[in-house]
Amino acid sequence: xxxxxxxxxxxxxxxxxxxxxxxxxxxxxxxxxxxxxxxxxxxxxxxxxxxxxxxxxxxxxxxxxxxxxxxxxxxxxxxxxxxxxxxxxxxxxxxxxxxxxxxxxxxxxxxxxxxxxxxxxxxxxxxxxxxxxxxxxxxxxxxxxxxxxxxxx
Numbered sequence: 001x002x003x004x005x006x007x008x009x010x011x012x013x014x015x016x017x018x019x020x021x022x023x024x025x026x027x028x029x030x031x032x033x034x035x036x037x038x039x040x041x042x043x044x045x046x047x048x049x050x051x052x053x054x055x056x057x058x059x060x061x062x063x064x065x066x067x068x069x070x071x072x073x074x075x076x077x078x079x080x081x082x083x084x085x086x087x088x089x090x091x092x093x094x095x096x097x098x099x100x101x102x103x104x105x106x107x108x109x110x111x112x113x114x115x116x117x118x119x120x121x122x123x124x125x126x127x128x129x130x131x132x133x134x135x136x137x138x139x140x141x142x143x144x145x146x147x148x149x150x151x152x153x
Contacts, residue, residue, distance in 0.1 A: 028052045060139075061090045061106070067135035068108065071128035072121075079120050085113035085152075092143075103143040110149035121149055 018033040020041075027043035028050055040053030054062065065088040076083055093105040110125060125147055129136050139145060 023052070024050065026050055057092070057094070057103075060103070061092050064106070064133070064135040064139060065090045065108065067133045068125070068128045071132045072110065072124045075124035075127055076116070076120065079117075079124070081117065081120055082115040083112060084115075085111075087111040103139065106139060106143050106145045108145070108147040110147065111152075112149065113152040115153070116151050118151060121151060125149060 016033070018031050020029050020031045022028070023030050023040075026048050027041075029041045031039045031041055039059070041056055041059065042051060042053035043049030044055065045051055069086065069088055073083065073086060087110075089109040089111065091107045091109075092103045094101040094103055110121070112121060129145065129147065136145060
């Protein structure tokens, strides 16, 4: 049985809270965090969803991509690198027919365009993956995370 008590907050931790509200009689939800920006979550149509939002596991990969992207851009800006375009593609592999089915392998492809030094890009990504990205730290115990990057000038 799960503990239904709210998380006790103390001054030694940063707290985060989201609220999830059911939108329809299926699996469509609206989630809102401290930012106040709503995100929609839904299930696949084959189990009764309406495809009105991202799947929960997709959102986990989106969170990982966003977390690392913010780190990398901040680091490259501090290094006076010129970023004209920045994209990430994240591929996650889960065991087929497993319940639960956590990610076992994740590969992130960083696609950058601009006047960028490849060594600085690699260092920024390494720092994100190994030191700064909390989402990466969350996945590390269960998933092998790899990355590659491409720079277009």
